[in-house]
């Protein structure tokens with residue numbers, strides 16, 4: 077497999093090899109069943125935690141690995157190459173871990189961060205609502221202060237990692253007031269699983285990320301201690317948006333895994349499948365499809381590692397993350413489509429990983445800012461540079 081050697085020292089090579097072995101040995105044999113059953117993979121999650129994958133870029137003090145973001149990008153890429161839904165469990169967990177790690181008190185980190193870094197629990201982030209996704213500043217879940225408690229009312233939807241036996245905590249955004257400019261004041265709260273007044277609504281049945289557990293959340297007069305406010309009151313949206321560029325790198329890594337998986341599976345199928353008395357690898361029309369996949373995977377890898385390296389170095393990376401996410405996800409959509417074409421009728425049958433990858437690629441064009449939102453961000457930045 078082609079990799080980008082510039083970013084791969086021996087430690088990262090070792091991480092890549094370890095994750096690849098784990099994904100192929102532990103996840104691949106179960107992947108079809110997990111997809112069929114839409115079942116969260118508890119055992120895999122636990123093992124990923126024990127191997128240090130889930131907490132890799134987080135502080136050792138709380139059970140993380142003190143690793144860098146290029147390495148975590150590699151972890152997600154390798155997992156998604158085999159099963160994108162499993163990789164998403166790490167991705168969503170990571171957003172919660174970043175929020176707790178950056179804004180939590182020491183007590184909050186001991187109680188809520190440590191268990192989601194080592195695989196005992198899995199974190200969920202609840203920002204999206206039935207009437208507010210891209211327009212996240214327009215959420216309507218409310219939290220009001222009553223004595224020593226916050227009381228939450230509202231609903232969330234599409235929440236990854238929710239509704240499993242090991243979910244906890246769920247970090248949600250809620251409106252806590254109005255600003256002078258008329259905008260909503262939004263704060264983040266830590267809601268432990270099982271808090272009275274917090275219930276799961278429907279389990280959402282999906283065409284992609286099927287083994288990633290996705291539920292609606294309902295809050296009715298849900299009371300949590302005042303201490304469960306995360307960071308400052310009113311800083312919620314700022315906190316979440318500050319993590320979103322990192323999230324875009326990670327979704328891009330999932331897309332890269334799909335791209336590479338599509339390429340690897342297409343190449344081996346082309347060598348073995350025969351038509352008109354020869355391997356289908358002899359047909360130039362199919363050769364061109366794998367050539368395009370390889371070009372796109374290489375370019376996506378360079379873009380993603382560059383964005384992650386900038387993040388590691390403390391340099392600005394938001395624009396690079398948006399570009400990498402947009403490119404990688406759209407090329408993954410193309411690659412999964414073409415991989416099915418190369419597999420002919422077998423590509424439609426869900427026992428084939430290329431069939432299952434198709435829905436996963438579509439999800440990636442929507443989450444962590446849709447392709448339209450990425451284009452908006454990228455063009456806005458370009459135009460603002462013209463003004464300076």
Ligand SMILES: Cc1cc2nc3c(=O)[nH]c(=O)nc-3n(C[C@H](O)[C@H](O)[C@H](O)COP(=O)(O)OP(=O)(O)OC[C@H]3O[C@@H](n4cnc5c(N)ncnc54)[C@H](O)[C@@H]3O)c2cc1C
Nearest residue numbers: 201202203204208209210211234235236442443444446448
């Ligand atoms: C499987 C899955 C898992 C998810 N997991 C989570 C999670 O864990 N936590 C969480 O909080 N959310 C999660 N989400 C929600 C996800 O972040 C939203 O679906 C996404 O932000 C898009 O919002 P929306 O679905 O409301 O679409 P909308 O915002 O309603 O968009 C609909 C369409 O309008 C376009 N559009 C919107 N605004 C503009 C604009 N200004 N200019 C041009 N076009 C525009 C969009 O690009 C899209 O094509 C998940 C979603 C899915 C599908």
